[in-house]
Amino acid sequence: MKICVLPGDGIGPEIMAQALRVLRALDLGFEYEEALVGGSAFEATGTPLPDATLKLAQEADAILLGAVGGPQWDTLPRDQRPERGLLGIRKALGLFANLRPAILYPELANASTLKAEIVAGLDILIVRELTGDIYFGQPRGIEMRDTPFGKERVGYNTMVYSESEIRRIVKVAFEAAQKRNKRLCSVDKMNVLEATQLWRDVVIEVARDYPDVELSHMLVDNAAMQLVRNPKQFDVMVTGNMFGDILSDEASMLTGSIGMLPSASLDANNKGMYEPSHGSAPDIAGQDKANPLATILSAAMMLRYTFAREEAAQRIESAVKKVLAQGYRTGDIFEPGTKLVGTRAMGDAVLAAL
Ligand code: IPM
Ligand code: MG
Numbered sequence: 001m002k003i004c005v006l007p008g009d010g011i012g013p014e015i016m017a018q019a020l021r022v023l024r025a026l027d028l029g030f031e032y033e034e035a036l037v038g039g040s041a042f043e044a045t046g047t048p049l050p051d052a053t054l055k056l057a058q059e060a061d062a063i064l065l066g067a068v069g070g071p072q073w074d075t076l077p078r079d080q081r082p083e084r085g086l087l088g089i090r091k092a093l094g095l096f097a098n099l100r101p102a103i104l105y106p107e108l109a110n111a112s113t114l115k116a117e118i119v120a121g122l123d124i125l126i127v128r129e130l131t132g133d134i135y136f137g138q139p140r141g142i143e144m145r146d147t148p149f150g151k152e153r154v155g156y157n158t159m160v161y162s163e164s165e166i167r168r169i170v171k172v173a174f175e176a177a178q179k180r181n182k183r184l185c186s187v188d189k190m191n192v193l194e195a196t197q198l199w200r201d202v203v204i205e206v207a208r209d210y211p212d213v214e215l216s217h218m219l220v221d222n223a224a225m226q227l228v229r230n231p232k233q234f235d236v237m238v239t240g241n242m243f244g245d246i247l248s249d250e251a252s253m254l255t256g257s258i259g260m261l262p263s264a265s266l267d268a269n270n271k272g273m274y275e276p277s278h279g280s281a282p283d284i285a286g287q288d289k290a291n292p293l294a295t296i297l298s299a300a301m302m303l304r305y306t307f308a309r310e311e312a313a314q315r316i317e318s319a320v321k322k323v324l325a326q327g328y329r330t331g332d333i334f335e336p337g338t339k340l341v342g343t344r345a346m347g348d349a350v351l352a353a354l
Helices: 012-026 039-045 051-059 082-092 106-111 163-178 194-207 220-229 241-254 293-305 310-325 343-353
Strands: 002-008 031-034 062-067 097-103 123-129 141-147 150-156 183-188 214-219 236-239 262-266 272-276
Touching: 002 012, 002 039, 002 051, 012 062, 012 293, 012 310, 012 343, 039 082, 051 082, 062 082, 062 293, 097 163, 097 241, 106 310, 123 163, 123 241, 163 183, 163 194, 163 236, 183 194, 183 220, 183 241, 194 214, 214 220, 220 236, 220 241, 236 241, 262 293, 272 293, 293 310, 293 343, 310 343
Parallel strands: 002 031, 002 062, 062 272, 123 236, 183 214, 183 236
Antiparallel strands: 097 123, 097 262, 141 150, 262 272
């Protein structure tokens, strides 16, 4: 089995190094091959997604990614921006199903900005569609047009969903709900947007095949509010690419730190790319401050979903719980009375717990 390793930019290489130490310690017989993506790929090759990287990602059995992006690339044309590397892999490999769990570890109840009783025991799964929606809809652009204000620049993107695209992600969500608490909330904006009226119609059709799952619908603005008001009402949430991007960041913060949350992006055959939900944190890059746990937990998701190595996945997750119980904290989850450690020392602690 071959893993394509894409450390990326910012804190990416530091957190990836710790995840690889953990995987190697499990001695699973994997082969690891590294490639460039994002801003670092642009610097070396002039493109954020070199052909060699895409080829390796296509050939590998799974992909582990750190993070991409940084302010030094903010002025580049859109197709050369680091984010294009990530979006390009998602699209080219058909990784349409993005699973973003938001779990509150009991030890971190005080790290949340919400009151402990609102978030204690929180365990929700956001299923985000990842290869459609306004992210990829055509036409898109910025051009001169006549407007009521005169001739001026107009920027536009298009929200597009086909029913097949909706159906396949909604099935993934129903199946995930069946394995959990059997409740699914579909999030849309059908009171305004036709594309999401279709979304709701298709969800209702697919629901007939899952009578054991309790289905609800919520408008996205209300969902954003409910996530803060009473997040524990949710089990699995399913939504499109744009709303899922926003709601998953919001949900992650309920748990205290986005630095704790892994994610999986899967194709129809459970091949996947695994990455932390957070970004490249350029402000702390290279300082041994970043929290590697989201990347380590992403490696656990890889073992579970692509390789069906449930036991190995749980070993990693138990090791992470143990280091939290032992009081080890990186800066993002630190509170007085706990032990502040850096990226590498957190990796050491996870290895020791393993
Ligand atoms: C995410 C990120 C990406 C997205 C960016 C980096 C393109 O925010 O994975 O949530 O918008 O999908
Ligand atoms: Mg995002």
